[in-house]
Amino acid sequence: MSDQAALRPGRGRRPAAAVRRAVLAAAGELLFEHGLGAVTFEKVAARAGASKMTLYKWWPSPGALALDGYFAAVEDTLAFPNTGEIERDLTSQLHAFVRLLTERPAGRVIAELVGAAQADPELAGAIASRHTRPRRALAVDRIGRAQRAGQVRAEVDPEVLVDQLWGACYHRLLLPDQPIDTAFADALVRNLLAGIRP
Amino acid sequence: MSDQAALRPGRGRRPAAAVRRAVLAAAGELLFEHGLGAVTFEKVAARAGASKMTLYKWWPSPGALALDGYFAAVEDTLAFPNTGEIERDLTSQLHAFVRLLTERPAGRVIAELVGAAQADPELAGAIASRHTRPRRALAVDRIGRAQRAGQVRAEVDPEVLVDQLWGACYHRLLLPDQPIDTAFADALVRNLLAGIRP
Structure with a gap:
């Protein structure tokens, strides 16, 4: 050509x-x-x-x-909403993420990319700089706004919440044993917002 | 020989x-x-x-x-304590897990095993049956005891907590961007037990 x-x-x-x-x-x-x-x-x-x-x-x-094709494809799907209500925004973002991970073969492709990155520092660097870090920044920014709006306690580290929400989904994708679905996404948000103590 | x-x-x-x-x-x-x-x-x-x-x-x-050598090596390190106080037990178990993940080369070896499993269904099956499932069962059992002792709300799904505690650590291991340390482990437990709402 x-x-x-x-x-x-x-x-x-x-x-x-x-x-x-x-x-x-x-x-x-x-x-x-x-x-x-x-x-x-x-x-x-x-x-x-x-x-x-x-x-x-x-x-x-x-x-x-x-990798760039992947990022371009998921960019819109994974936009971060800001309706002013953190519970609603986290839930709808996680529902979109869960849909992406359970679509075939998108979920398997993501797992293979992250898997291959474990033995390929260049791929790992590209994933971090073009995907993980920018997406973390978007989530941290949204959670920071919720903190300033009095919807999340000020002393909570937003970075840790990223691991307990999206990271928990990656865990089920990469070490599969339990289903990834919207009920799971809802439970992730509920456990953190309400706490698990009686 | x-x-x-x-x-x-x-x-x-x-x-x-x-x-x-x-x-x-x-x-x-x-x-x-x-x-x-x-x-x-x-x-x-x-x-x-x-x-x-x-x-x-x-x-x-x-x-x-x-794989069997790996499981034998980490079995003792990752024993699940039961002192009767769920916050203390989760914290000490996660501290042990964080130490394992940050030891070199143990952490890299685990990442490589999980990474290789993404393109190797046999390895994935072995990890699930010999490691992920039994370790999930131990954690779910300990959290179930805490529920019966009135330390965790009865309607919380213990399986989801596994993803929000150990899964969150795997996330930082496999998509590295933020440190894995005991302060992180403490924050994981605190966010869930107390909840993040003001």
Whole structure:
């Protein structure tokens, strides 16, 4: 495939941002439909109608491209709401997360990415910098607002809540033994908000 | 190495249970000192003073042997106390778990085992049946006692607490971004027992 692929009939070359969006969408689709091994420069370029040369220029490896495709695909699903009521916002965000983890093969793809990262420091670094840290920051920011609104005690560390909400879901994904569902998500929020003491 | 290695001078053949203990201890030591790749039938047999033939009879693969060595090594460290006070017992158990996860290379070995399991259903099954499920059962049993003693609300699902305590630690191990320490363990227990609402 040549750079001609980046041309659309009668409309000239697509802007770089549009090509990038199309490439990321194609990478995310291939990843979720067929798994990590299906994300090759060849297949992504063909599906996105982009040139392989462009992909080589923008991504160092198919793995890096797959990761960016993954993040682009889940970005909207995992937006963090702010209705002003922390219980409602945590619950609806966790419901979206639970849906993502239980979709097939999305949940397995996430588990495989995190699994592969345990023996691949470069992949681990990419996941941390492009996914874990920004998503933590969004949750911590939302919980901080709840603290200032008097809905969460000021001395609670929001970082720890991230591990007790989303981390608890990852635990069921990576060491599967109990179901991941909305009842589980609701119990996570309830246990923390109300406390478990009688 | 021949079956002579199972003989000790002047005392005849060791009982099978003693050989098994020595083999598991040797496998656990090699695993924690040098990582998963160091656990070979050859090296474990040599360190345990056992015959390679015995190891072939008892374990289907070096991976299965490494896993059993791991479980034997952490069994004592991860015993579940019951002093009658749930806050104290959860805290001391989590402190032991946090110590294990932050010891090097034990923490990395656990992360690598869980990571490898994401693409290896047999390893995942072994971890679940020999480790995750029995350890969940111990925690659920201890929390159930606390419920009957009136220290935890009866309608709380103990399984969910496992994810919000030990699962939260696994989250920091597998998606590292925040420290795993005793202050973290204390916050996990405090958030759940007291609740985070003002």
